[in-house]
Amino acid sequence: MYPVGTFLCAATSAAGGGYHIMKAVILVNPFLSTEREFYQPRRIAEELKARGVRATVLANAWVTSVGRTGRADILSRNYDFCVYLDKDKYAPRILEAEGMRLFNRASAVELCDDKMLTHIALAGKVPMPETYPAPLCYKAGSAAEDAKAIGDALGWPVVVKECFGSFGEQVYLARDGAELAALSERLKLRPHLLQEFISESAGTDMRVIAVGGEAVACMKRTSGQDFRSNLACGGKGEPVAPTDEVRAIAETVSRTLQLDYCGIDLLFGREGMLLCEVNSNAFFGGIEEVTGVNVAGAYAAHICREIAKF
Numbered sequence: 001m002y003p004v005g006t007f008l009c010a011a012t013s014a015a016g017g018g019y020h021i022m023k024a025v026i027l028v029n030p031f032l033s034t035e036r037e038f039y040q041p042r043r044i045a046e047e048l049k050a051r052g053v054r055a056t057v058l059a060n061a062w063v064t065s066v067g068r069t070g071r072a073d074i075l076s077r078n079y080d081f082c083v084y085l086d087k088d089k090y091a092p093r094i095l096e097a098e099g100m101r102l103f104n105r106a107s108a109v110e111l112c113d114d115k116m117l118t119h120i121a122l123a124g125k126v127p128m129p130e131t132y133p134a135p136l137c138y139k140a141g142s143a144a145e146d147a148k149a150i151g152d153a154l155g156w157p158v159v160v161k162e163c164f165g166s167f168g169e170q171v172y173l174a175r176d177g178a179e180l181a182a183l184s185e186r187l188k189l190r191p192h193l194l195q196e197f198i199s200e201s202a203g204t205d206m207r208v209i210a211v212g213g214e215a216v217a218c219m220k221r222t223s224g225q226d227f228r229s230n231l232a233c234g235g236k237g238e239p240v241a242p243t244d245e246v247r248a249i250a251e252t253v254s255r256t257l258q259l260d261y262c263g264i265d266l267l268f269g270r271e272g273m274l275l276c277e278v279n280s281n282a283f284f285g286g287i288e289e290v291t292g293v294n295v296a297g298a299y300a301a302h303i304c305r306e307i308a309k310f
């Protein structure tokens, strides 16, 4: 007899028949250290266990040994699926090559990791601020003139974002050509983008958590001291109900990027909401506190619906 509530799936082994208890590996960044950072994997593990799935949290290390598959083949032999909470984009590809289903999928992690790729994938599908990839300069010289021409076209100030960044730390505002030239010089070897500044949204945005394409939690974030409203930049959250417009954006983003789970940042534009960025591994501790929504439970429920299709 299996414990009540154990997630059973029809066995696919050569022996045929019988049932198999589903096992999940939750992969996290190997450098997590604080209790707050471990909150997310711990809660997902608890919610999966509550649904009868055996869940183990492991550091995302030693997976990425191409050719000799390192731990990837061991993981795929020992676990039925993986909840991937890291941002590294190589391990997911290697795990998928070993036949493992990842939540989120490798392609979704890649498209969200790079803000410019996210923009390109969603262009024409959801409203977004006007955005250009910044010219990169790999040799002696400067891309500042080209960047200034883009700034003139967008209007000042201009938002400058490194394509890879989090917590608002790699997001800047260039008020004029001189500030943009200084940023261009500093970032000339790193992929970055130039974006229309949405002045109506300065210091405020909306964070939406989407699970299986559905907006399950939503908060407005406001910072009195910075145009960036990330909680890490001093933003404070308040719960809001997702409107039909917000629900439709969450659905389109999730479907287009094939996301099981994501955090979506939206800006308040003059004519409606504008997509700012999509996080495939958004932390949910803050939004759970603000809204009271059990995001971990919603995600575990979605995962169980998906694995029932295996």
Ligand SMILES: Nc1ncnc2c1ncn2[C@@H]1O[C@H](COP(=O)(O)OP(=O)(O)O)[C@@H](O)[C@H]1O
Residues within 6 Å of the ligand: 129, 159, 161, 165, 166, 167, 168, 169, 170, 171, 195, 196, 197, 198, 199, 201, 202, 203, 204, 205, 227, 228, 229, 230, 265, 267, 276, 277
């Ligand atoms: N184009 C923009 N116009 C106005 N504010 C912006 C714009 N882009 C970003 N912001 C502000 O900066 C914050 C951080 O930007 P975001 O792209 O979400 O980067 P991060 O990945 O670091 O969170 C946003 O939450 C928003 O408050």
Ligand SMILES: [Mg+2]
Residues within 6 Å of the ligand: 167, 168, 230, 265, 277
């Ligand atoms: Mg953000």
